[in-house]
Amino acid sequence: MRNVFVYCELEDNIIADVSLELLTKGKSLASQLNCKLEAIVIGSNLNEIDKQIYKYGVDKVHLADDKRLYPYLTLPHTSIVTKILNDNNPQIVLFGATSIGRDIAPRVASSLRCGLTADCTSLVIGDHYVKKDEKEYKNLLYQIRPAFGGNIIATIINPDMHPQMATVREGVMKMEVFNETYKGEIKQINVADYVSDTDFVLEIIERHIEKSKINIKGASIIIAGGYGVGSKENFKVLYELANILGAEVGGSRAAVDAGFIEHERQIGQTGTTVRPKLYIACGISGAVQHRVGMEESAMIVSINTDKNAPINSIADYNIHGNVAEVLPKLIHFYKKNSK
Amino acid sequence: MNGFKIVVLAKQVPDTRNVGKDAMKEDGTVNRAVLPAIFNPEDLNALELALQVKDKYPESVITVLTMGPPRAAEIIREGLYRGANNGILITDRKFAGSDTLATSYAISQAIKKIKDYDLIFAGRQAIDGDTAQVGPQVAEKLKIPQITYAEELKEINKDKIIIKRRLERGVETVSCQMPVLITVHSSADDCRPRHAKFLMKYKHARTNSELEENNELKDLINNREYLKITEWNVVDIEADITYLGLSGSPTKVKNIENIVLQSKEAKNLESTDQDLESFIIELIENHTIG
Numbered sequence A: 001m002r003n004v005f006v007y008c009e010l011e012d013n014i015i016a017d018v019s020l021e022l023l024t025k026g027k028s029l030a031s032q033l034n035c036k037l038e039a040i041v042i043g044s045n046l047n048e049i050d051k052q053i054y055k056y057g058v059d060k061v062h063l064a065d066d067k068r069l070y071p072y073l074t075l076p077h078t079s080i081v082t083k084i085l086n087d088n089n090p091q092i093v094l095f096g097a098t099s100i101g102r103d104i105a106p107r108v109a110s111s112l113r114c115g116l117t118a119d120c121t122s123l124v125i126g127d128h129y130v131k132k133d134e135k136e137y138k139n140l141l142y143q144i145r146p147a148f149g150g151n152i153i154a155t156i157i158n159p160d161m162h163p164q165m166a167t168v169r170e171g172v173m174k175m176e177v178f179n180e181t182y183k184g185e186i187k188q189i190n191v192a193d194y195v196s197d198t199d200f201v202l203e204i205i206e207r208h209i210e211k212s213k214i215n216i217k218g219a220s221i222i223i224a225g226g227y228g229v230g231s232k233e234n235f236k237v238l239y240e241l242a243n244i245l246g247a248e249v250g251g252s253r254a255a256v257d258a259g260f261i262e263h264e265r266q267i268g269q270t271g272t273t274v275r276p277k278l279y280i281a282c283g284i285s286g287a288v289q290h291r292v293g294m295e296e297s298a299m300i301v302s303i304n305t306d307k308n309a310p311i312n313s314i315a316d317y318n319i320h321g322n323v324a325e326v327l328p329k330l331i332h333f334y335k336k337n338s339k
Numbered sequence B: 001m002n003g004f005k006i007v008v009l010a011k012q013v014p015d016t017r018n019v020g021k022d023a024m025k026e027d028g029t030v031n032r033a034v035l036p037a038i039f040n041p042e043d044l045n046a047l048e049l050a051l052q053v054k055d056k057y058p059e060s061v062i063t064v065l066t067m068g069p070p071r072a073a074e075i076i077r078e079g080l081y082r083g084a085n086n087g088i089l090i091t092d093r094k095f096a097g098s099d100t101l102a103t104s105y106a107i108s109q110a111i112k113k114i115k116d117y118d119l120i121f122a123g124r125q126a127i128d129g130d131t132a133q134v135g136p137q138v139a140e141k142l143k144i145p146q147i148t149y150a151e152e153l154k155e156i157n158k159d160k161i162i163i164k165r166r167l168e169r170g171v172e173t174v175s176c177q178m179p180v181l182i183t184v185h186s187s188a189d190d191c192r193p194r195h196a197k198f199l200m201k202y203k204h205a206r207t208n209s210e211l212e213e214n215n216e217l218k219d220l221i222n223n224r225e226y227l228k229i230t231e232w233n234v235v236d237i238e239a240d241i242t243y244l245g246l247s248g249s250p251t252k253v254k255n256i257e258n259i260v261l262q263s264k265e266a267k268n269l270e271s272t273d274q275d276l277e278s279f280i281i282e283l284i285e286n287h288t289i290g
């Protein structure tokens, strides 16, 4: 049986959220394909780590435990993952689109000579027919992501050169326990058979990781600003409104690129995916790469000088006007009426 | 040893950063023709780190390598104006349709032809695709280590290079022997501007294809070797064409969908006091805020 694999990331021996989200997605793909879900966990002192993930429906955990394997290093992790995939011939392999996932996945794809699609926003199973060869492919992985430009969503497939690999950002897929008492099996790897000394040419001298301070993923209200806000200075009024409403401030990529706001606050395909109860888009046109990161918000308000901005068609309220005039008025009327 | 042999990978990309309304076509797709073609931003950060190595070891030689259509020679000149020593353009119709795997194969073949190198710098990712895959894939094909997301060159000597990396939630400093491929993050130093001296020196640098289009510079360039921008095709880099273009690309675009936005029943408001106040009251009353 050719199974679905997920590469799991660790932070201080806790499986990262993005990996749990991928296991959840991996389980539903595996169920549909009638195959098993397997996880790869690489690190050090991994006693009982498998217990953290069985409940997501994991049938088998490939475990590589060696003190040289944490923190993450590109070459030994690549060697281990490549060999596991070669030995097991999976049909699908998923990685987080994180600093680690985006470092290892392309390297593994290159050595396996298979395809890799970055930053997918949706993964579904489907068929494919090639007319000219009269060839039918069953149950391929549709790797769906916005494509450069306009409102285009591209479906990428990888018909022949398997495994089919994809990366997905944190927060895009939902995390859901499959069965609290689910139990899989563990396969301990003899690390010495998988890595060589030359895999350790790179040495970490210093490492400093912080928990992210900005939490737009968990915010229930988001005030997001785009290029139309105009300047970093003009963003102040967004923070002011956010303060009053207990909200977080987010931004479009154009606002990040222009230096109005820090990258940690970017919302969209290559930023964070959010689902707040209220999303106020200020001076954001609503390109598809932005919309995929916020369109599941319960209520969307757009403030835009252009009545026909694409974002307006997914909004619940469209305020036609200039951000710099509208926001101070909203603050004023909120203060007046909230008492 | 007095200097390092450095290759900088650079790509010419459409400027997607501020795709304004004027760049949108009626059907909601982007009109690439009106977007300026630019030096991919993080590739400029990569060039800067290479130049910093050269500042420390002035005998270092920097080669800008790019793959693209003939007009991509523009960014090689841009590199020369900022302090690179020479450039190579790999261009061939057979590259068309290459995904990241096929692209990295072509680039790695070109680097194998260059043969002698200590350091390869590349931008973390290109803004037209944001995949961040080509750097690591080139490193894998050359069987050399990689350091991704470089932010700062801490130290370099003949035995090792020390780099500070920018991660999602922190930083990491690593040390590695050479050769090594380094991808550079936008948080690294901005690239220095063009230098008047280099601008004068290289403004007539051309590829052969460019000379064919415009004969006037031929004599000048034939007398000055440094004005020749090397141009390689599939045969020059000894590439197996089944590894290139569509046939060498595992990923295929199955379909492209133009999303037609279905308008919700939206309330349209003007920015009048009356509209805005009743809007706020509505949100307070249905407990969305407050």
Ligand SMILES: Cc1cc2nc3c(=O)[nH]c(=O)nc-3n(C[C@H](O)[C@H](O)[C@H](O)COP(=O)(O)OP(=O)(O)OC[C@H]3O[C@@H](n4cnc5c(N)ncnc54)[C@H](O)[C@@H]3O)c2cc1C
Pocket (backbone or CB within 6 Å): A147, A148, A149, A225, A226, A227, A228, A229, A230, A251, A252, A253, A254, A255, A266, A267, A268, A269, A270, A271, A272, A282, A283, A284, A285, A286, A287, A288, A289, A290, A293, A303, A304, A305, A306, A309, A321, A322, A323, A324, B016, B017, B018, B019, B020, B127, B128, B129, B130
């Ligand atoms: C590979 C790739 C990945 C990407 N990933 C992301 C991503 O993760 N997130 C993201 O957001 N984008 C992403 N993008 C970029 C995306 O395509 C758009 O370019 C970007 O979202 C546009 O940002 P914007 O809406 O702020 O700017 P613009 O498109 O320039 O829109 C500005 C808006 O402001 C309005 N406006 C102007 N002045 C005012 C004013 N005074 N008051 C009110 N309104 C005003 C204008 O009418 C316009 O609608 C990506 C692009 C690519 C190619």
